[in-house]
Amino acid sequence: MSTSTNQRINGTRLWSTLMAMAEIGATPKGGVKRLTLTEVDKAGRQRFTEWCEALGLKVRVDAIGNMFARRDGRDPTRKPVLLGSHLDSQPTGGKFDGALGVIAGLEVMRTLNDLGITTEAPIELVNWTDEEGSRFGHSLMGSGVWAGVYTQDKVYGLKDLDGVTVGEALDSIGYKGEHPAKPFPADAYFELHIEQGPFLEREGKQIGIVTGAQAQVWYDAVITGQDAHAGTTPPSTRKDALVAAARVIAKVDEMMRARGDDGRGTVGRLQVFPNSCNVVPGEVRFSIEFRHPDGAEIEGIAKSFPAEVKALVEESGCSLELKELFVIAAQPFDKECVDLVRQAAARLGYPAREIISGAGHDAVYVARLIPTAMIFTPCKDGLSHNEAESILPEEAEVGCQVLFEAVVARANR
Numbered sequence: 001m002s003t004s005t006n007q008r009i010n011g012t013r014l015w016s017t018l019m020a021m022a023e024i025g026a027t028p029k030g031g032v033k034r035l036t037l038t039e040v041d042k043a044g045r046q047r048f049t050e051w052c053e054a055l056g057l058k059v060r061v062d063a064i065g066n067m068f069a070r071r072d073g074r075d076p077t078r079k080p081v082l083l084g085s086h087l088d089s090q091p092t093g094g095k096f097d098g099a100l101g102v103i104a105g106l107e108v109m110r111t112l113n114d115l116g117i118t119t120e121a122p123i124e125l126v127n128w129t130d131e132e133g134s135r136f137g138h139s140l141m142g143s144g145v146w147a148g149v150y151t152q153d154k155v156y157g158l159k160d161l162d163g164v165t166v167g168e169a170l171d172s173i174g175y176k177g178e179h180p181a182k183p184f185p186a187d188a189y190f191e192l193h194i195e196q197g198p199f200l201e202r203e204g205k206q207i208g209i210v211t212g213a214q215a216q217v218w219y220d221a222v223i224t225g226q227d228a229h230a231g232t233t234p235p236s237t238r239k240d241a242l243v244a245a246a247r248v249i250a251k252v253d254e255m256m257r258a259r260g261d262d263g264r265g266t267v268g269r270l271q272v273f274p275n276s277c278n279v280v281p282g283e284v285r286f287s288i289e290f291r292h293p294d295g296a297e298i299e300g301i302a303k304s305f306p307a308e309v310k311a312l313v314e315e316s317g318c319s320l321e322l323k324e325l326f327v328i329a330a331q332p333f334d335k336e337c338v339d340l341v342r343q344a345a346a347r348l349g350y351p352a353r354e355i356i357s358g359a360g361h362d363a364v365y366v367a368r369l370i371p372t373a374m375i376f377t378p379c380k381d382g383l384s385h386n387e388a389e390s391i392l393p394e395e396a397e398v399g400c401q402v403l404f405e406a407v408v409a410r411a412n413r
């Protein structure tokens with residue numbers, strides 16, 4: 001039984017639930033701060049659990065805090081179709097990055113209940129732990145452990161800037177679940193997400209048929225120079241770690257621009273020590289990340305960048321420790337699942353276009369194990385990882401309707 005287009009999700013309910021989630025960690029500038037594994041994240045998780053259990057979904061939590069809310073199907077031997085995203089946010093995040101995919105998944109479950117539909121295969125709604133990576137420095141953490149990219153022990157030991165480990169944080173909010181954080185048999189995964197870029201809005205498209213995601217490499221850098229008196233230390237004897245870092249930052253920007261419109265190079269986090277006005281900084285710790293749709297570009301950077309940047313830092317009389325945190329290969333999504341998204345958008349008459357994701361998503365790691373596809377909706381001015389992130393209620397509704405059609409078609413095939 002495939003879904004006919006008269007089975008409509010409830011856009012008003014979807015929007016009010018999105019706004020209810022946005023109240024958890026709401027910031028004065030209209031965004032959210034739901035940093036992973038904090039009390040605010042816990043509040044979002046608890047609200048999510050209440051909503052799922054009110055629908056009769058069975059919620060389980062794995063050892064890394066990933067949450068799975070299961071709706072049984074007619075045939076218990078069928079592998080579940082997964083859908084979802086993440087509820088954690090950036091420190092100055094928007095209301096919709098991640099939350100749209102989780103709350104739209106909830107709306108799919110609510111609509112199936114309203115219509116009294118039991119799909120052939122079970123369906124599981126997922127809230128992945130720490131997609132953003134902004135607290136512990138590893139993005140796609142929960143899906144990465146589930147997909148076997150990271151070991152649970154390695155992730156438990158990751159520390160935030162206050163020295164709190166992931167393991168401690170999971171314990172502190174009571175979300176170190178008893179289920180093993182590893183893959184279980186699943187049929188497919190669908191993730192609805194805002195595009196976080198300008199192309200759908202610019203071209204007047206309502207749906208992005210996401211065919212894959214670009215490659216990335218992330219580094220942690222520590223430059224060591226020498227603390228010195230700002231007034232008495234002449235240029236010839238300075239070992240200024242911040243000047244050396246500035247040269248590295250300029251090089252990252254130059255490497256990005258050398259790759260044209262597809263180039264991406266960012267230093268997003270930087271700490272200066274001792275961070276005192278009249279001390280030449282002796283140490284700087286910062287993040288570096290590069291991305292590109294062509295995996296070979298990232299492989300090239302990963303090969304050549306460490307030696308080039310080491311020489312640059314040494315010219316400033318400082319030393320560099322550069323730690324490659326991870327490389328994410330360019331990830332194509334599953335053709336059959338992508339076609340389900342394409343057919344749903346066409347059936348519903350929504351203008352759509354194929355697109356490669358510039359952002360990383362949990363779907364990137366999940367796609368390594370099971371057939372996966374993503375659905376994008378436009379967002380205003382392509383802005384995200386910014387409190388001003390915004391979408392229209394009808395954009396959320398259109399994305400959710402396509403998600404509903406694709407998931408139900410897959411679960412009933």
Ligand code: HGY
Nearest residue numbers: 131132139359360361
């Ligand atoms: O960085 C990313 O792409 C993700 O949105 N955290």
Ligand code: MN
Nearest residue numbers: 097098131193
């Ligand atoms: Mn996201």
Ligand code: MN
Nearest residue numbers: 090097132385
């Ligand atoms: Mn994000």
Ligand code: MN
Nearest residue numbers: 131359360361
């Ligand atoms: Mn993301």
